[in-house]
Amino acid sequence: MDLPVIGNSVPKPAGGCSAGSCGSTAGQMNGLPDDVRRKVQDHPCYSEEAHHHFARMHAAVAPACNIQCHYCNRKYDCANESRPGVVSELLTPEQAVKKTLAVAAHIPQMSVLGIAGPGDPLANPERTFATFRMLAEKAPDIKLCVSTNGLALPAHVEELARHNIDHVTITINCVDPDVGAKIYPWIFWQNRRVFGREAAAILIEQQQQGLEMLVARGVLVKVNSVMIPGVNDEHLKEVSRIVKAKGAFLHNVMPLIAEAEHGTFYGVMGQRSPTPDELKTLQDACEGDMNMMRHCRQCRADAVGLLGEDRGAEFTLEKVAAMEIDHEAAMARRLELRAKVNAELEAKRARAHAPTVPAPQVVTLHRPAKTAQGRAVLMAVASKGQGVVNEHFGHAREFLIYEANEAGARLVGTRKTDLYCSGDDTCGDGESVLEKTIRALEGCEVVLCSRIGFEPWGKLEAAGIKPNGEHAMEPIEEAAMAVWREMLAAGKLAQPAPERKRA
Amino acid sequence: MALEIIESCVNCWACQPLCPNDAILAAAPPEYPVFRIEAEKCTECLGDHAKPQCAEICPIEGAIVNELAEPLNPPGSLTGIPPIRWAAVQAEIAAR
Numbered sequence A: 001m002d003l004p005v006i007g008n009s010v011p012k013p014a015g016g017c018s019a020g021s022c023g024s025t026a027g028q029m030n031g032l033p034d035d036v037r038r039k040v041q042d043h044p045c046y047s048e049e050a051h052h053h054f055a056r057m058h059a060a061v062a063p064a065c066n067i068q069c070h071y072c073n074r075k076y077d078c079a080n081e082s083r084p085g086v087v088s089e090l091l092t093p094e095q096a097v098k099k100t101l102a103v104a105a106h107i108p109q110m111s112v113l114g115i116a117g118p119g120d121p122l123a124n125p126e127r128t129f130a131t132f133r134m135l136a137e138k139a140p141d142i143k144l145c146v147s148t149n150g151l152a153l154p155a156h157v158e159e160l161a162r163h164n165i166d167h168v169t170i171t172i173n174c175v176d177p178d179v180g181a182k183i184y185p186w187i188f189w190q191n192r193r194v195f196g197r198e199a200a201a202i203l204i205e206q207q208q209q210g211l212e213m214l215v216a217r218g219v220l221v222k223v224n225s226v227m228i229p230g231v232n233d234e235h236l237k238e239v240s241r242i243v244k245a246k247g248a249f250l251h252n253v254m255p256l257i258a259e260a261e262h263g264t265f266y267g268v269m270g271q272r273s274p275t276p277d278e279l280k281t282l283q284d285a286c287e288g289d290m291n292m293m294r295h296c297r298q299c300r301a302d303a304v305g306l307l308g309e310d311r312g313a314e315f316t317l318e319k320v321a322a323m324e325i326d327h328e329a330a331m332a333r334r335l336e337l338r339a340k341v342n343a344e345l346e347a348k349r350a351r352a353h354a355p356t357v358p359a360p361q362v363v364t365l366h367r368p369a370k371t372a373q374g375r376a377v378l379m380a381v382a383s384k385g386q387g388v389v390n391e392h393f394g395h396a397r398e399f400l401i402y403e404a405n406e407a408g409a410r411l412v413g414t415r416k417t418d419l420y421c422s423g424d425d426t427c428g429d430g431e432s433v434l435e436k437t438i439r440a441l442e443g444c445e446v447v448l449c450s451r452i453g454f455e456p457w458g459k460l461e462a463a464g465i466k467p468n469g470e471h472a473m474e475p476i477e478e479a480a481m482a483v484w485r486e487m488l489a490a491g492k493l494a495q496p497a498p499e500r501k502r503a
Numbered sequence B: 001m002a003l004e005i006i007e008s009c010v011n012c013w014a015c016q017p018l019c020p021n022d023a024i025l026a027a028a029p030p031e032y033p034v035f036r037i038e039a040e041k042c043t044e045c046l047g048d049h050a051k052p053q054c055a056e057i058c059p060i061e062g063a064i065v066n067e068l069a070e071p072l073n074p075p076g077s078l079t080g081i082p083p084i085r086w087a088a089v090q091a092e093i094a095a096r
Helices: A025-030 A034-040 A093-106 A125-138 A153-162 A196-216 A235-245 A265-269 A276-287 A317-321 A327-353 A425-440 A454-462 A476-489 B053-057 B083-094
Strands: A055-058 A110-115 A143-148 A167-171 A186-189 A192-195 A220-227 A250-255 A304-306 A377-381 A398-405 A408-416 A446-448 A466-468
Touching (some): A110 A125, A153 A167, A186 A196, A196 A220, A377 A476, A398 A476, A425 A454
Parallel strands (some): A143 A167, A377 A446, A446 A466
8 A cells, every 4th residue: 555655745636626726735836837836935825835934914004994794893803803804003004114124024934014904905095005115115025915805906906016916815705796795784886885785796796807807917816705604605616616717826715703792793693603614614615626725814904923823912013113123134034034945845845746766667467455545534733833743732822724634634724722821820710721622623633732731631532632742843744644644554544533523 | 064973983094085075084092082074174075976975984883973963874774783683782792
C-alpha cells in the first residue's frame, strides 16, 4: 500500500473536483498559474499557505453603508466582539496611514492593508481612496484590498484598477432576489431607499456586473457568502457555481453570526447559525466547482495581525502617536522577511514536486490486493502560526480543523474557543470553559498541541478526543498524517467514526 | 422647516455627503457627541429630491425627526424587527 509521506504533496485521486480548485494546502497554490500565485502568495486572506506566515490589517476608515443586511446592526459595536462590521475607533485616512505604517514597522509579516468597513468602503469612496493613495506613496510594498457589498462596485471599478488594487472581495449571499429579500431589508440606490425584492434585485445585478468587470481587468476576486440556515444554505451551491463561472478566484462560505445581544434582525428574531458540521458539508459540496477558503476568521473591520490573532489594542491612535519609527528600515525588514518566507515555501513546493525514487523495474503478474483505505479523521490543531503545531492546548483561542485521509491532510475549517487557561483568578471557572472547548471540538477525534495539562487530557479522552502532544513544532500536515497513519496501523480506521455527539 | 438628528445617531457619516444644502455637521465631542443639522440651511430636500436624503440613508430607526419630533423612520421600519419582539428580547437579555 502506498501512503504519501507528506500529505500535502500528493495529488488527490480523481474525484468530484478538478486539480487546482481543491485539495490540500499546497494544492490550493499548486494549481494556480504563476502570475496568480505571485499575487496571492503573501496575502493571508487569499492563500491558506500565506495565512500561516503573513499578517494583515483592516483600516476602519469607511463608516457609511449603503445597504442593510439582516446580520448587521451598526448600533452595537463592542471591543470584546470579534465579527465583521465592528470597530473600536474610526480613523481618518491620515490616521489610518499612520497606524498602518506603525503596524507594518512592528509586525514585519504585515503584507496587506484592507478596507472592509465598518460600513462599505465604496460607500465612502473619498476616504477609502485617499487612504490607498497615501499609503501607496509611503509603503509601496503593502498590498491593498477592499471588501465590499458590491452595490457601488461597477461605478468604482475604474478607480480600483487605477489604484493597483489586485484583490477585491465581494459579499454575495444570493443570486435570486426572492432569497435576497430575506437577507437585505433595504438598499440606498439613486437617492432613495428601496425595500424588499426590488432592492435585492438591484444589489444582485450590481454585484454580478462588478464581478464581471473586475475579472475582465485581471483583478482577483474573492466571494464571501454568509451561510444562513433555511434562508440561503442550499442556494449557495448555485452561487458558488455562478461566481466560479464568472471568474471569481476563491469562495469563502462563512457561518452566520447571530446573537440577540448584537441587536441584529437575525439575532433578535432567533435565526440560528449553522453547526460546524453543516458548514463543512456545504463547503465540501461547493468544492466540486470552486476553490474554497477554509481559513477565514471573520475578523473585525479594524483587525490587526495574523489571522486568528488581534493585536489592535497595541496600536490605538494614542499608542501610535507615541511611536518613533524608521520607515525605510521597516520596509527593508518586511521585504527581507517576505523573500525569506517565500523562498522557504518555494523550496517546500519544489520538494513536493520532486520526482520520487524511480520505481523498481519489477513486473508484477498479479495486482496486489488493494488494502482497505482508512476513513477520514478530523483533527483539531493548536497553532499560533508558521504552519506548525506550536500552541499549548490551554492557550489556544482557536483550533485549526484538519481532515486527514489517505490523500493527505488539509485544512477544512477553524473553531473559536474561550481561552481555557486565562491564568488569572477567573481560573475557578476553568472547568466550564473546558467543557465549552470540548463542545467546540465536536466531531474531532484528535487534538494536536504543543503541550496539554493533565486535567484537560483526561476530559478530552473521556469525550472521545485523543490529545496528542508528541508532534510539537512539527509542520501541521506532517504531524496530522503521522497520527493518521498510526491510527490506520492500529486498525482504528476500518470502522466508521464513533457516533458524534450532538451539542 | 427642518429635520433634526437626535442622540441615537451612531455617527456613521452616511447622511453627510448626501445633503444638497451642506447642512449636516459632523459630531465634535464632547460638545456635540452626534451629527447635527443646521436648521436654517435644511429644506428637507424640497426641490432637490423626492425624499429627505439624510433620512433615506440613515440606518438607525428614530435618529432623524421632523419638527413635530416624529421619527421619519419609525421603530421596525428599517430592521423589520417588530417593536414588541425587540422589547421582549431586550427584557430577556436584561434579566440574564
